[in-house]
Amino acid sequence: MKPDQYDDFARTYDAENTSSLLNAYYERPAMLELAGDVRGLRVLDAGCGSGPLTAELLARGAEVTGIDGSPAMIELARERLGDGVPLHVGDLAAPLPFADDAFDVVTASLVLHYLEDWSAPLAELRRVLTPGGRLLVSVNHPFVRTVNFPEEDYFATRQYSEDLEFDGVPAVLTMWHRPLSAMTRSFVEAGFHVLAVDEPAPSPETPSELMPPRIASGERTAFVCFLFFTLEAA
Numbered sequence: 001m002k003p004d005q006y007d008d009f010a011r012t013y014d015a016e017n018t019s020s021l022l023n024a025y026y027e028r029p030a031m032l033e034l035a036g037d038v039r040g041l042r043v044l045d046a047g048c049g050s051g052p053l054t055a056e057l058l059a060r061g062a063e064v065t066g067i068d069g070s071p072a073m074i075e076l077a078r079e080r081l082g083d084g085v086p087l088h089v090g091d092l093a094a095p096l097p098f099a100d101d102a103f104d105v106v107t108a109s110l111v112l113h114y115l116e117d118w119s120a121p122l123a124e125l126r127r128v129l130t131p132g133g134r135l136l137v138s139v140n141h142p143f144v145r146t147v148n149f150p151e152e153d154y155f156a157t158r159q160y161s162e163d164l165e166f167d168g169v170p171a172v173l174t175m176w177h178r179p180l181s182a183m184t185r186s187f188v189e190a191g192f193h194v195l196a197v198d199e200p201a202p203s204p205e206t207p208s209e210l211m212p213p214r215i216a217s218g219e220r221t222a223f224v225c226f227l228f229f230t231l232e233a234a
Helices: 005-019 021-035 052-059 071-081 119-128 142-148 180-189
Strands: 042-046 063-068 087-089 103-109 129-140 158-166 169-177 192-198 226-233
Touching: 005 021, 005 052, 005 071, 005 158, 005 169, 021 052, 021 103, 021 129, 021 192, 021 226, 042 052, 042 119, 052 063, 052 071, 052 103, 063 071, 071 087, 103 119, 119 129, 119 180, 129 142, 180 192, 180 226
Parallel strands: 042 063, 042 103, 063 087, 103 129
Antiparallel strands: 129 226, 158 169, 192 226
């Protein structure tokens, strides 16, 4: 397996992910809200990373399996979750090591935007979902690139890199932009019904010191950052 870009900064990313506005108080609460009551359900956390979402789903009574392309992230997930949770190192662009109809819900939290081609990964996620099962997806909102880089072609699927900082440590992430139309077309072609598209506000439990000033003041209700999909396996 090719090295995963997260291997170089897994622990600092995990530290950031645990308490940051975008992860702990925006993306993760939104995914849990979409998941709803998962008691007794078989859930695959696809792109589980170091396991914070996996842990929340377990706490809500789900039977959770995790898979991620980064061996370093999976080791951190084992530290967080213990040995009782099935965790796999695996590439979402390759066949998944699970039987057909193995899961009732799949969560794909901030992972698909690292993949150039969605057709094979989505086909595999559809295969391992029971008919009528749900795929919950969060990705970078495609409109953010349009706002920040108006000279770029919004409708072109293209690779880009971002210089970021995790827990004070610089890092570079390489991702793929695709327009909303390309996303929804990929979902439908893979055999999913699009049930909902969401642009949530931050959790009401967000500490005031983390809240963006224009939201804290009441001037705005939310910000554009990630886009969320609720899909049903046809």
